[in-house]
Amino acid sequence: MFERLGKAKYVVPLVLGIVVACVMSVMFYPMANMEMKGLPFAVLSLDEGVETPQGTMNVGETMIEGITSSTATEDGEESPIAWAKVGSQEELDEALENGEYYGALVVPADFSAQQMAAKQAETQASLAQAQALMAAQAQAQAAAAAAGGAAAGDQAAAMAAMTAGGDASTGDQAAAMAAAASGATAAGGDQAAALAAAGQAGSSDQAAALAALAGQSETATEAEEVEAPALKVIIDKAKSPLVASQMGTSISSMFQQMGVDVDVETIHTGSAAGDDAASANPMSGMVSLQLAIMPLFMVSMMTGLFLSRIFKKKPGEPSAARWQSIGIQAAYAVAASLIVSLCAYCMLLWVAGIEAPMGAIVPFMWLASFCVMLLFIGAFNISTGLGALLAVIGFALGMMTGTFPFEALPVFWQDWVYPWAPQRFMSEGIRAILYLDAGAWNVGSAPLVIVGAVGAVLACIAALIPGKKVAKEAAAA
Incomplete structure (x- = not known):
């Protein structure tokens, strides 16, 4: 065949290289331009509110209204999360089972009551602390004033004694000096007594301050014993392992920055191994699916x-021979698809470390492989060009639909690729088996059967089209 191309055959490797590069670029375009936006996330308030002198206060409803109203960022771009308010716990449970949301935010029934109790305990602790500090300062000032008055009285008495000694006669100077000396000694003794009293008063004040601090510590401990209100965040891992890993962390951080505690609960975790690694590294879940x-x-x-x-089919062969050729291809496809599914299961088990239930995942992948084979058998039997075009489009455009959620794909992929891509249905079926404990017939099975039906129709069309030699003879006749 290459000899008929002449010198153009030297250009074939270059053209093939360009085609392969373009196909790979298109395939990885969604990954390079991935942007999480508009992820549907349910929000439910069970808060019963609390009565206050100003009326009923419902913090949960206020928070829900604020969250649902802020669905867009300040610059007008779409928010990563599209909050959707649900009316009851039953409605939320049904929606999560149907895979309508990536998760949910639930405000508990006693959220307002707990928040008010926590605020009251915090206010009481602050008030008790302020009162204890004021009492300690007052005691310290009183003790300092008493100690200062005693010292001033002793100094005045000593000065009076010294003045009286100076006015006496020279003969009495010795007696005056002695009196002054004894007065100085007495003053020294009184100063020592005053200092001792002041020291005792200071020790008493220190003890009072320590007692006040102990009372503050007890009050703070009592305030800490009041349970802070916490929100409940539910993450659905079956919807998307990649989104579950990211959203569980980001939503918790968002509310913790607001001063609200969050309890995260992950549902539909499945029993497959490798979940711990997927939680630690969000990309590992994506790689496991691609394997x-x-x-x-x-x-x-x-x-x-x-x-x-x-x-x-051979040129010039009759219709029965063409149907027989299609039947043989389909029969071989049944056996070949079983081998392919077993190989894919071994890759999951040995490379990704996922111990998926063999009785469910192997039959599902067998069905998926057979339907895809049948599609390309029919396309290539009609025309090599049609089969090649279908292969390029299916591989380049459809591959990332099996890895990324719908909301993370570019608009073109959302509108024109996601509805038909076989890889998307493969991913949905495998996730249903791994995380929802589904059987071989699951949410991805029926769409794959439709893909196989399209291939069967193409194969029938190919069997009805006569070979080139027969067509020429019919035209000549």
Whole structure:
């Protein structure tokens, strides 16, 4: 075939390289431009409110109204989370089971009551602390004033004695000096007594201050014993492991910055191994899915091409022979798809470390692989160009739909690729088995059967189209 191209055959490797580069660029475009926006997240307030002198106060309803009204950022761009208010716990449970939301924010029934109790305890603790400090300061000032008065009285008595000694005769100077000396000694003794009294008063004040601080500590301890109100955040891992890992952390941080505690609960965790690694590294969940989806799709596509070439219809053969050729291809596809599904299961088990239930995931991947094979068998039997075009479009555009959630894809992928991509249905079925304990027939099975039905229709069209030789003979006749 290459000999018929002449010198143009030297350009074929360059053209193939350009085509492969373009296909890979298109395939990884959604990953390079991934942006989480508009993720549906339910919000439910069970808060019963609390009665105050000013009327009923419901902090939960106020918070819900504030959250749901702020669905856009200040610059007008879409918020990462699209909050949707639900009316009851039953409505929320049903929506989460149906996979309508990535998670939910629930305000407990006693949220307002707990918040008021915490505020009252905090106010009482602050008031008690202020009163204790004021009492300690008053005692210290009184003790300092008493100590200062005693010292001033002793100094005045000593000065009076010295003045009387100076007015006496020279003969009495010795007696005056003695009196002054004894007065000085007495003054020294009185000063010592005053200092001792002041020291005792200071010690008493220190004891009072320590007692006040102890009372403050007890009051603070009592305030801490009042349970702070906490919100409940529910994360659905089955909806998207990548989103679950990111949202559980970001929502908790957002409310903790507001001073509100958050209790995070993850639902639909499944029993597959590797969940701890997925929680620690959000990208590991994405890689695990790709280890199943990418080889399953690519090998099924290549096998469909090979079967259509190996058992292709021959020019000039009758209609019965063409139908027989299609039947042989389909029969081989049944066996080949089973082998492909077993290989994909081994990759999940040995490479990703996911111990998925073999009785459910192998039959599901068997069905998915057979339907994809049948699609490409029919396309390549009609025309090699049609099969190649379908293969390029399916691989380049559809691969990331099996990894990223709908809201993270670019608009073109959301509108034109996501509704039909087989990789999306493969991902939904595998996640249903891993996280929802679903069986082989699950949410992804019926859409894949439709894909296989399209392939069967294409194969029937190919069987009805006569070969080139027969067509030429019919035209000549």
